[in-house]
Amino acid sequence: MAELRNCAECGRLFAYQGRNLCSKCLKKEEDQYNIVRRYVRDNPGASVFEVADATGIEEEKILQFLRDGRLQSKGFTEIMECERCGRRISSGRLCDSCLGQINNEIRDAISGSTSRAPRENSGSGRNDKMHILNSKNQDRDK
Ligand SMILES: [Zn+2]
Ligand SMILES: [Zn+2]
Structure with missing residues (x-):
């Protein structure tokens, strides 16, 4: 069901679709x-x-x-401010370096959680019948 809102511009009631x-x-x-x-x-x-x-x-x-x-x-040029560091930028919300940093942080967060992949479970006893798939899906850090 679409949410009804008042238009921010003319005040008319309309079905909200992400823009007001x-x-x-x-x-x-x-x-x-x-x-x-x-x-x-x-x-x-x-x-x-x-x-x-x-x-x-x-x-x-x-x-x-x-x-x-x-x-x-x-x-x-330089009419906007980066929302993160306040540097003057010409478009968007973030400067290039903050954008790059955020991308790195996201990548780190993702690889950080996947690098907790289970290590080899040797010594747990009954793996004589189990074939351990080794590092097939593991992300190498290069
Ligand atoms: Zn309107
Ligand atoms: Zn910045």
């Missing part, structure tokens, strides 16, 4: 995004303020596109 905008406002946002994207493509050096001015679309909206990682422009 109704389909109408979502469509409008999509149009705005296309306008901004086109303008940025044609004016790669324009700042957010210039883009907002030229397109008539709110700066906040443009920043949101940046935050979502949908929009990138040379003119928008």
